[in-house]
Amino acid sequence: MENAPTATSLILHQYDASPFSQKALMMLGIKDAAYHSVEMPMMPPKDAVMALTGGYRGTPVLQVGSDVYVDSQLIARELDRLLPEPSLVPVVHGAMERMMVRWADAFFRNGLGVVLGVALPFWPEEFRKDREQLFPDIDFNAAAENLAQARTQYRAHASLLEEQLQDGRPFLMGGRAGLADVQAWPFTWMLRQNLPDQAAALLAGFPALHAWEARCAAIGHGKRTELPPADALAVALASAPLTAEQVDPADVQGLQAGQTVAVTPDDTRRGEVVGQVVVATPTRIALRREHPAVGEVVVHFPRLGYRITTV
Numbered sequence: 001m002e003n004a005p006t007a008t009s010l011i012l013h014q015y016d017a018s019p020f021s022q023k024a025l026m027m028l029g030i031k032d033a034a035y036h037s038v039e040m041p042m043m044p045p046k047d048a049v050m051a052l053t054g055g056y057r058g059t060p061v062l063q064v065g066s067d068v069y070v071d072s073q074l075i076a077r078e079l080d081r082l083l084p085e086p087s088l089v090p091v092v093h094g095a096m097e098r099m100m101v102r103w104a105d106a107f108f109r110n111g112l113g114v115v116l117g118v119a120l121p122f123w124p125e126e127f128r129k130d131r132e133q134l135f136p137d138i139d140f141n142a143a144a145e146n147l148a149q150a151r152t153q154y155r156a157h158a159s160l161l162e163e164q165l166q167d168g169r170p171f172l173m174g175g176r177a178g179l180a181d182v183q184a185w186p187f188t189w190m191l192r193q194n195l196p197d198q199a200a201a202l203l204a205g206f207p208a209l210h211a212w213e214a215r216c217a218a219i220g221h222g223k224r225t226e227l228p229p230a231d232a233l234a235v236a237l238a239s240a241p242l243t244a245e246q247v248d249p250a251d252v253q254g255l256q257a258g259q260t261v262a263v264t265p266d267d268t269r270r271g272e273v274v275g276q277v278v279v280a281t282p283t284r285i286a287l288r289r290e291h292p293a294v295g296e297v298v299v300h301f302p303r304l305g306y307r308i309t310t311v
């Protein structure tokens with residue numbers, strides 16, 4: 001079959017409506033990468049991704065053979081490792097653009113606050129219930145009451161983007177698109193997609209931002225081929241993980257190779273994964289685990305934003 005995935009193919013498990021998926025798609029666009037996209041449902045059941053990760057349900061997840069990369073932070077690192085050019089930090093090397101992730105999460109939360117404040121009454125009950133358990137720290141009953149503050153905060157965040165672009169640079173860090181744009185653009189995209197009137201009001205009077213949004217949108221999503229979930233699982237089953245053991249001797253939790261631990265996101269309830277430690281560094285935790293549908297896999301998480309507990 002033409003274009004059949006192999007153990008080295010990039011396979012992205014995701015759904016397009018998520019701004020976090022858009023981060024991964026934009027990275028692939030910057031690299032003009034060829035990849036397979038597996039459609040993930042927006043709500044459980046999510047059998048394919050659950051078999052691969054062992055319990056993490058979030059989007060995006062990148063699969064390469066039997067190595068599974070959770071979170072857009074780690075997907076950025078892996079894409080730069082596998083496809084170094086063009087780099088996702090093309091202008092100013094270093095970690096500053098990675099540090100933006102928590103700023104971007106705050107921008108997301110305010111955008112979500114606007115969406116909830118305006119659109120929650122129109123959400124299907126089942127979707128609302130799912131998202132309420134996903135975001136235990138958000139009071140959905142207070143969404144309308146919190147709307148004015150969410151709008152103010154959203155515009156304050158957006159004004160920083162406008163300010164950054166004041167000197168006429170095409171992208172946030174300069175002449176080329178990179179991780180800074182990837183961190184920020186999905187959250188203006190999100191509001192424009194979901195609530196164009198709100199977006200028009202909250203992003204009004206920001207001409208540099210508007211021009212930048214158009215440049216970001218024009219980057220596209222690279223060379224994408226749709227793949228059925230079963231084919232992605234078959235790739236994992238037919239391959240073996242390639243990750244070498246690497247444990248920081250100064251690991252702050254004293255993690256040891258082979259130790260059984262549980263990893264969960266520390267912000268939303270996207271699910272817990274239990275396995276044996278293969279990698280533990282300040283930037284990454286990777287676990288070995290097995291599932292009949294995929295065989296042995298190694299699931300990688302960023303350390304930032306994830307909680308590790310011993311089992």
Ligand SMILES: N[C@@H](CCC(=O)N[C@@H](CS)C(=O)NCC(=O)O)C(=O)O
Binds near residue numbers: 018042043060071134
């Ligand atoms: N820090 C994560 C956040 C991912 C995230 O929160 N994704 C949301 C989508 S907007 C999600 O997974 N929601 C639950 C779901 O889709 O089941 C990342 O950057 O990948």
